[in-house]
């Protein structure tokens with residue numbers, strides 16, 4: 259009897275991908291594009307945003323070729339406050355609700371904070387303010403705006419909702435990525451902070467669960483120094499890159515399991531930092 263009551267409560271509160279409205283930024287490439295395909299195949303209704311209009315159009319063509327048609331595309335900059343609001347307004351005009359938001363828009367601009375000339379031992383180069391700001395603006399401020407504006411709609415609408423901030427395993431502090439790692443460690447704290455705020459204000463329809471992927475097979479990694487990447491993969495137990503599809507499967511599980519909340523989950527293939535250990 260008690261068990262039956264539990265099952266019926268679960269049916270009321272659990273989310274399902276079918277017919278859920280999923281808003282994805284950075285949907286023109288990599289992880290965002292793969293999530294669009296995976297969730298589209300599961301029957302979700304998709305709102306796909308990217309700054310690069312050709313890229314998001316390519317994603318749209320890919321979806322159509324797989325007979326996924328229940329989607330809308332949007333071109334805008336996640337770091338622009340007006341674009342962010344317009345994105346949410348457009349999603350609501352089209353679908354009248356947002357259930358899942360996954361802010362995938364992101365970029366890297368790697369470099370050492372200061373670089374020394376081997377001969378003179380003097381500093382020959384500094385990480386530019388532009389390379390610092392562009393990464394922090396898109397990865398951190400952009401994610402904040404997407405999440406804030408979607409959370410406003412979700413709280414007002416009262417729909418069953420999930421926010422999935424995208425951190426990275428490099429939140430641990432990757433040499434040569436002071437900009438990227440700083441943005442990602444901050445993102446990894448979003449779930450705990452937001453769920454705490456929602457609890458405080460009795461907003462009980464929105465869960466927040468972050469993802470911290472390891473090295474994942476996307477165009478972003480093609481921009482990394484490939485010899486450094488090869489060395490990094492030596493420290494991964496699986497000895498390969500993560501597939502974006504594996505991240506989609508993890509998020510699908512999170513959508514359907516409401517006990518997962520207020521935390522950031524790593525998906526790395528088993529990153530061990532072995533090569534720095536003296537053998």
Ligand SMILES: NC(=O)c1ccc[n+]([C@@H]2O[C@H](COP(=O)([O-])OP(=O)(O)OC[C@H]3O[C@@H](n4cnc5c(N)ncnc54)[C@H](O)[C@@H]3O)[C@@H](O)[C@H]2O)c1
Pocket residue numbers: 283284285286287288289290307308309310313334335336337361362363364365396397400424425426427470471472473474475476477478479
């Ligand atoms: N690939 C990895 O190994 C990896 C690992 C951990 C975390 N991540 C994170 O996953 C997310 C997606 O990464 P990816 O590998 O798919 O990258 P990607 O480069 O393949 O795709 C990123 C997309 O974001 C879009 N974008 C960039 N700036 C934007 C802006 N200002 N407004 C709107 N769209 C913008 C780009 O046009 C692109 O389509 C990023 O947040 C990244 O930091 C990636």
